[in-house]
Amino acid sequence: MASVVEDQVKRKQADWVGWLTASQAFWVFIAVCAASAFLSFATDSFATSNNLFNVTRNFTFVAVIALGMTIVIITGGIDLSVGSVLCLCSMVLAVVMHAGYGIEVGIAASLGCALIIGAFNGVLIAYLGIPSFVVTLGMLSIARSLAMVVSNNTVVFQFGPDHDKLLLLGGGAWLFGIANPVAYMLILALITGFVLRWTRFGRYVFAIGGNEQAAILTGVPVRRIKVAVYMISALSAGIAGIIQTGWLGAVTTNLGAGMELQVIAATVIGGANLAGGFGTAFGALIGSALIEVIRNSLGLLGINAFWQGAFIGTFIIVAVTFDRIRALRQAD
Amino acid sequence: MAVLELQNISKHFGAIHALSDVSVCLERGQVVGLMGDNGAGKSTLVKIIAGNFRPTRGTMRMEGAELVMHRPIEARQHGIEIVHQDLALCDNLTAAANVFLGREMQKRVGPFKVLDYSGMYRRASQIFAELKSDTRAREPIKQMSGGQRQAVAIARTRLSDAKILLLDEPTAAISLRQVAEVLNLIRLLRDQGIAIVLISHRMQDVFSVADRVVVLRRGRKVADKSISASSFEEVTGLITGAIEHVL
Numbered sequence: 001m002a003s004v005v006e007d008q009v010k011r012k013q014a015d016w017v018g019w020l021t022a023s024q025a026f027w028v029f030i031a032v033c034a035a036s037a038f039l040s041f042a043t044d045s046f047a048t049s050n051n052l053f054n055v056t057r058n059f060t061f062v063a064v065i066a067l068g069m070t071i072v073i074i075t076g077g078i079d080l081s082v083g084s085v086l087c088l089c090s091m092v093l094a095v096v097m098h099a100g101y102g103i104e105v106g107i108a109a110s111l112g113c114a115l116i117i118g119a120f121n122g123v124l125i126a127y128l129g130i131p132s133f134v135v136t137l138g139m140l141s142i143a144r145s146l147a148m149v150v151s152n153n154t155v156v157f158q159f160g161p162d163h164d165k166l167l168l169l170g171g172g173a174w175l176f177g178i179a180n181p182v183a184y185m186l187i188l189a190l191i192t193g194f195v196l197r198w199t200r201f202g203r204y205v206f207a208i209g210g211n212e213q214a215a216i217l218t219g220v221p222v223r224r225i226k227v228a229v230y231m232i233s234a235l236s237a238g239i240a241g242i243i244q245t246g247w248l249g250a251v252t253t254n255l256g257a258g259m260e261l262q263v264i265a266a267t268v269i270g271g272a273n274l275a276g277g278f279g280t281a282f283g284a285l286i287g288s289a290l291i292e293v294i295r296n297s298l299g300l301l302g303i304n305a306f307w308q309g310a311f312i313g314t315f316i317i318v319a320v321t322f323d324r325i326r327a328l329r330q331a332d
Numbered sequence: 333m334a335v336l337e338l339q340n341i342s343k344h345f346g347a348i349h350a351l352s353d354v355s356v357c358l359e360r361g362q363v364v365g366l367m368g369d370n371g372a373g374k375s376t377l378v379k380i381i382a383g384n385f386r387p388t389r390g391t392m393r394m395e396g397a398e399l400v401m402h403r404p405i406e407a408r409q410h411g412i413e414i415v416h417q418d419l420a421l422c423d424n425l426t427a428a429a430n431v432f433l434g435r436e437m438q439k440r441v442g443p444f445k446v447l448d449y450s451g452m453y454r455r456a457s458q459i460f461a462e463l464k465s466d467t468r469a470r471e472p473i474k475q476m477s478g479g480q481r482q483a484v485a486i487a488r489t490r491l492s493d494a495k496i497l498l499l500d501e502p503t504a505a506i507s508l509r510q511v512a513e514v515l516n517l518i519r520l521l522r523d524q525g526i527a528i529v530l531i532s533h534r535m536q537d538v539f540s541v542a543d544r545v546v547v548l549r550r551g552r553k554v555a556d557k558s559i560s561a562s563s564f565e566e567v568t569g570l571i572t573g574a575i576e577h578v579l
Contacts, residue, residue, distance in 0.1 A: 197447075198444075198447055200436050203429065203433075203447060207425060210422030210425055211421065213418075278424060
């Protein structure tokens with residue numbers, strides 16, 4: 001009897017270890033820890049509270065959007081418009097507040113704008129069957145153009161009567177001294193992780209990415225779920241835009257330019273599969289962290305910042321290659 | 333009383349007559365082999381029974397009462413389940429997740445309704461045991477054999493109190509050993525009183541498990557007879573047109 005119980009315990013432990021080591025996010029986490037340990041010894045400035053504060057705060061904006069992007073990528077889609085949506089939502093917030101409205105109105109207008117854009121993308125993708133790449137590429141251009149229109153292509157740095165509230169929202173540290181952007185990111189990651197793991201919606205997101213036709217045949221409301229997924233992605237860009245505006249204290253029309261590529265890179269490095277069906281909230285965070293650690297380390301080690309793209313690109317290829325090798329091994 | 337009666341069912345797609353005046357009866361605990369060449373109308377007939385298509389003409393009666401369906405979900409509500417040829421499985425999910433896809437069990441935790449993983453694993457394992465399959469509820473589909481995949485697709489139909497089961501080419505593209513597993517599953521379900529429609533191109537499978545064979549050719553029924561009174565040669569002749577009809 002005892003040996004049966006021991007066998008079961010051993011099998012459970014083996015399952016757990018197998019699950020952990022099969023997770024790409026786990027290995028990226030190890031890479032982040034190893035890089036951090038190396039930088040702590042190799043430089044005097046990495047392990048300082050100031051630098052760590054900057055590192056954690058810097059990657060939050062990418063990480064928040066990567067959470068939404070992860071959900072899109074799990075369904076087998078892509079959202080190229082997030083950088084521009086971030087810019088437009090920031091600009092809507094800034095312009096509304098600059099016009100004298102309170103922060104609540106500004107945030108509602110900004111998030112409402114994000115939801116409308118997400119719904120527009122989602123309806124075209126889910127109901128008209130237009131590829132997500134095409135729709136969101138178009139939206140990338142439309143949203144940035146609209147940001148220029150609403151601001152007349154100027155920098156907005158005065159936010160009316162609630163100016164200080166907005167700066168505190170992005171720059172404060174309300175929760176145990178944790179920078180607000182980091183706290184928001186952690187809360188959003190917990191919510192995303194919960195939704196993906198424990199809700200029907202999360203299950204359907206994975207099912208659509210795994211086999212959309214099967215999901216349709218089994219009665220999953222595929223179109224509605226897809227619309228919701230693109231709304232969540234745009235919403236995450238809107239939230240990141242609001243936080244970033246509060247942190248920067250100014251909005252320009254080139255805010256978030258090229259950010260979609262960083263976000264997709266973070267998501268893929270964190271283990272999301274561009275073919276759909278796989279991805280985690282933790283992976284989105286850890287992928288974003290790795291990109292920021294690379295960026296930070298290049299500066300601290302005195303390496304030309306132009307190398308940043310090469311390093312990130314290499315990590316994307318390495319991550320996808322490992323994923324491919326693992327899939328081939330499982331197929332054998 | 334027949335569990336399902338199709339009377340003079342016709343289905344036209346514009347000028348194309350996919351089905352013309354087809355009448356078929358399904359009895360409890362009986363396997364009907366539905367055979368015919370490509371384009372004979374088998375899939376159209378099954379899709380009408382499964383609620384995907386509405387017939388252009390004719391009536392369906394379930395246990396004596398007229399049955400009119402507009403969506404597949406209505407067929408499911410009436411106890412009609414279908415196992416599609418491609419099985420409609422998600423490779424990235426576990427067996428249990430696939431069994432319950434679209435019908436997930438939930439439990440309340442505080443203000444939230446969350447997925448009841450343990451309940452679904454337990455129930456799926458129970459169904460696999462009933463089906464005498466070695467499929468494990470927690471195992472991902474991508475690691476499964478063809479027979480285990482069939483078991484998962486069939487397990488779905490056991491969640492409800494199915495009266496009719498439509499199996500679309502369940503033995504296509506699986507190994508001989510797995511074919512035997514699937515045929516055993518069909519016998520097991522038949523013995524539980526379920527009326528089964530087996531669409532197959534594999535004559536030996538139909539003759540192995542079916543009680544009756546219905547042959548369609550160019551949208552018309554050309555045979556409906558007991559399997560014991562028929563033969564491979566006769567059915568082949570009916571499918572190709574070498575034999576006109578034996579009704």
